[in-house]
Amino acid sequence: MDKRSVYLDHQTTTPVLEEALQAMLPYFREAYGSPSSLHRFGLEVREGLATAREQLAALINAESPDDLIFTSGGTEASNLAIKGFAEANSKRKGNHFVVAATEHPSVLNSIEFMTKHGFDVTQVPVDNVGRIKPEDVRAAITEKTLLVCVHLVNHDIGTIQPVREIGKICAEKNVSLYCDALAAAGWLPIDVQELGVHLLSFSPHRFYGPKGIGVLYRNRKARVTSLIHGGVQENGRRAGTENVPAIIGAGVAAEIALREMPQRIALVAALQKRLYDGLFTNIDYLKLNGPVPGPERVCNQLNLSTEFIEGEGQLLLLDHSGIAVASGSSCVSKSLKVSHVLSAIHLDHALAQGNIIMSLGKDNTNEDVDYVIEKFPEIVKKLRNMSPMWKEFEEGVIDSVIAPTGRGKSFTQHAADLSGKPAH
Amino acid sequence: MEKKEYTLYNDTVMDHFLNPRNMGDVEAADGVGEVGAAACGDIMKISLKIRDGKIEDARFKTFGCGSAIASSSMATELIKGRTLEEAKNFSNQEVVDALGGLPPVKIHCSVLAEEALKAAIEDYEAKQSTVEKSAAVAA
Numbered sequence: 001m002d003k004r005s006v007y008l009d010h011q012t013t014t015p016v017l018e019e020a021l022q023a024m025l026p027y028f029r030e031a032y033g034s035p036s037s038l039h040r041f042g043l044e045v046r047e048g049l050a051t052a053r054e055q056l057a058a059l060i061n062a063e064s065p066d067d068l069i070f071t072s073g074g075t076e077a078s079n080l081a082i083k084g085f086a087e088a089n090s091k092r093k094g095n096h097f098v099v100a101a102t103e104h105p106s107v108l109n110s111i112e113f114m115t116k117h118g119f120d121v122t123q124v125p126v127d128n129v130g131r132i133k134p135e136d137v138r139a140a141i142t143e144k145t146l147l148v149c150v151h152l153v154n155h156d157i158g159t160i161q162p163v164r165e166i167g168k169i170c171a172e173k174n175v176s177l178y179c180d181a182l183a184a185a186g187w188l189p190i191d192v193q194e195l196g197v198h199l200l201s202f203s204p205h206r207f208y209g210p211k212g213i214g215v216l217y218r219n220r221k222a223r224v225t226s227l228i229h230g231g232v233q234e235n236g237r238r239a240g241t242e243n244v245p246a247i248i249g250a251g252v253a254a255e256i257a258l259r260e261m262p263q264r265i266a267l268v269a270a271l272q273k274r275l276y277d278g279l280f281t282n283i284d285y286l287k288l289n290g291p292v293p294g295p296e297r298v299c300n301q302l303n304l305s306t307e308f309i310e311g312e313g314q315l316l317l318l319d320h321s322g323i324a325v326a327s328g329s330s331c332v333s334k335s336l337k338v339s340h341v342l343s344a345i346h347l348d349h350a351l352a353q354g355n356i357i358m359s360l361g362k363d364n365t366n367e368d369v370d371y372v373i374e375k376f377p378e379i380v381k382k383l384r385n386m387s388p389m390w391k392e393f394e395e396g397v398i399d400s401v402i403a404p405t406g407r408g409k410s411f412t413q414h415a416a417d418l419s420g421k422p423a424h
Numbered sequence: 425m426e427k428k429e430y431t432l433y434n435d436t437v438m439d440h441f442l443n444p445r446n447m448g449d450v451e452a453a454d455g456v457g458e459v460g461a462a463a464c465g466d467i468m469k470i471s472l473k474i475r476d477g478k479i480e481d482a483r484f485k486t487f488g489c490g491s492a493i494a495s496s497s498m499a500t501e502l503i504k505g506r507t508l509e510e511a512k513n514f515s516n517q518e519v520v521d522a523l524g525g526l527p528p529v530k531i532h533c534s535v536l537a538e539e540a541l542k543a544a545i546e547d548y549e550a551k552q553s554t555v556e557k558s559a560a561v562a563a
Contacts, residue, residue, distance in 0.1 A: 310466065312489035313441075316432060320442060331489035334529055336464045353465050353487075386447055386493060388458060388469040388485035418460030418467060 006323045006368045010206075011155065011183060011301050011359035017208040017256060020249040024210065027245040034241050036233060045244055052251025059254040060181070060200060061191040062217050069216045069224070069237045070247055074182045074203030076227075077214040078106035080238070081178045081199045084224035085147055086114055089176075094144035097121045098175075100132045101344040104155050107180050108340070111149065120144070128345050129291045130159035138169045148177045152195075153184035156328060156341035156357065157290030158298040160188065167196025176222055182206065186257040187265065187300050198222035204246075208362075209253030213246035264362045269299035271360045271369050276302055278373030283380055285402045287351055289342065301359035303328070305351035307402050308390045308411075309383040314356050317379040323372055326357040348401045350389075350411035389414075433490060436524045440494035445501050448483045455551070457543025461536050466492045470500065470540040474548055479503050479511055484540070491530040492537075495519050499537035508548075514541055 016024075027048065033041025035049050053065040062068060071077045082097075097111050101123045111121050122140040126132055132150055141148065148170050152163050163179055170177040178199040181190055186207020192200050199218045205211040218224055230239030257264070272293050280286060285307035291297040306314065311329025318325050326332075328339030330353060338352040347355075358372070384390040389411060392398045396407035398414045409417075431438050453471035460467045466488030473481035482504050484496035498519050503511050516534035520526050526534060 308487070310488050310492075313493060316441060316490045319432075329489075330464045331466070331492075336529065349465060386444065386485060387487040388467055389487045391449070391485070415460045415465055415467060418458055419462040419465075 003322045004368065004371050006364070006371060008358040008360060008364070008368075008372065009324050009326050010361035011357065012326055013205050013211065014208045014361055015363075016205075016210050016249060017253055019256060020209055020252040023252045024245040024249040027248050031244075035244065036231065036241070048248050049242060049244065052247045052254075055251035055255040056204075056215055057217075059185065059190065059258050060202070060217055061193055063193065063219060066235070067217050067219055069218065069234050070242060071214040071216060071238055072212060072243070073214040074104075074180075074201055074206075075106040075214070077201035077203070077216040078104065078180055078182075079110050080216050080224060080227055081180075081201055081218070082107065082110040082147070082149065083114065084227055084237070085176065085178065085199060085218075085222060086119065087225040087227075088223040090119070090146055094142075094146045095119045096142055096144040097147055097149060098124060098137060098140040098145055099149040100124050100126060100151065100161075102126050102130055102132075102154055102156070102159075102341045103149060103151055104180055104182055105340075107149055107151070119146075124150075126159075126344055129296070130154050130157045130289075130341065130345050131291075131296070132161050132166070134162050134165040134169055137166050138173070141169070141173050141175055145173070145175045148175055149180070150177070151180040151183070152190065152200075153181070153188060153298045154290065154341060155183040156339055157303045157345065158183075158301045159290050160184075160296055160298060163195050163197065171196055183298060186253075186261070187268070187298055189261060192217055192219070199224075204250035204253050207253055207257045209250040210246045212243050213250045215250070260362075265299050267362060268360050268364070269293065271364055271366070272299055272302060274366060275358065275360070275369045275372060278369065279304070279376060282373060282377040285400055286380075287402050289345065289347060289351075289355070300361065301357060303355065303357045305347065306354045306356070306380055307350060307400055308354070308387050308393055309380065310353050310387075311355045313383050314354070314376075314379060317382065318356075318372075318376065321375045321379070323375060326359070328355045328357065329353050348410075348412060349415065350401055433494070433526075434524050436522075437491060437494040437526065440497040440523065441490040444484075444493055444497040446481075446483045446497065446504075447485065449485065450481050450483045453544075455544040455546075455548025457540045457545070457547055459536060459539045459543050461488075461532055463532055464488070466533065466536060468492065468496050468536045468540040470496065470537075470544045472544045472548060474508065477508050479506050479508070482541075482544075484537075488533065488536075489530070491526050492533040494523060495526070495533045495537040496540065498522050499534075499541055503541060508545060511541065511545055514538055 057065040176198040185202035289303040311327035312331040450471040458469040482500040516538040519534040
């Protein structure tokens, strides 16, 4: 097979839909007014913004388009949900957060920031496929709890969380619930009313909208205070002239995502299954992180650990073959730490190091997947041939974590013996 | 947009990663060093063939990222033909320079190559002193 270009990093970002781009273009040079202006240039743009707000509200079945706040992206939306909600409510309600251990960094780091300003946090653990137990959330809620923060789909291992059950518990306990739907929006039907969430954020560039726009939904019961101070845009909840073209594009992307969702999910889930079956047929000592493809896992991604080799090398060789993927290995991160999600599911160090994430999109084909199934085993073989761990496994010096033979010590022990320190 | 080849590392590093030199194990090696990096979890193994106080052959195996593989490939290239005394003064900076630079967060990969080489020399010297001792006992 000739070298192809296969983009398998849709969970990080997606290309902008043609329809979204075409809808955006007039807002750069023709309808360039500011929606705050009172003349016809402004009023025209105001109408476009209202349409986009309706399109985005429909994607999550918000009660009203007015429940949406536009931000600069998903990260700002998370920051606003946590810090803006805390600022508006902590004096009345309390200073305690309940949060899942596997949240996106924009959630965890926002909460960590708040702990430096007098707030407390309880982290709820997850099981070995990354699932939050609703009863653990219940147990973590105290009299002081201000906000429960859980994601709908894990950004790293694809786990779909029981948010509706957690929503019921929060309603029972009269605690507000914020749901980060970054990895879910566009790939899973979302109904904020059915989920029972008070706040929910998402980012349209994950479903073929443009970058530079995020959305925070908050229902009437959830007050938030602006973090960005200036004018009274977004009803005073987010100052600054709106990123109009991006909002217009996001609206179109949301409308099409909602309309095409059943077909997109069916197509991408079939590719996910094909990729999963093909890779596991052709590669030994391979592990899937998170739930098996099916109702408990988002349809568009696989998080894999290949034993005896490291993730960055896999990423680079895949890229060299034209296949773009992500990795949660420590070698890929600037901090030299493995993904906190892989740590939270207690994935063995040896497997966390060999981690890559393949995320599919609506434009991938069976041929793309077959190309990956052909190329990836060759790459694994090449890297294993280069790895001292592979030979040491064959010689019985170290054992496999995935399929233990009972011979040799663990890779983690071996690595600690060699470096003189326990692996992180 | 202009079609340019984008790679994570520079051409020299990419070349040593994609086409590693001296990959493998020296048969009946005189010295073997295997070291691990506590910081990132990488593991590097260097094996040496030593003749008349010189490194005749050097080979590596690496569990690690692209720059770790490139660093071990380059290190083995650089040390072949050097005397043991020269090899003992080997510095990771030589690897970094020969590779045309590494990103700051990846400098430790070159340190690992230096450590693996020095561990292999230590292993050789330890074996030698055992041989000398048993020779002395026999005498």
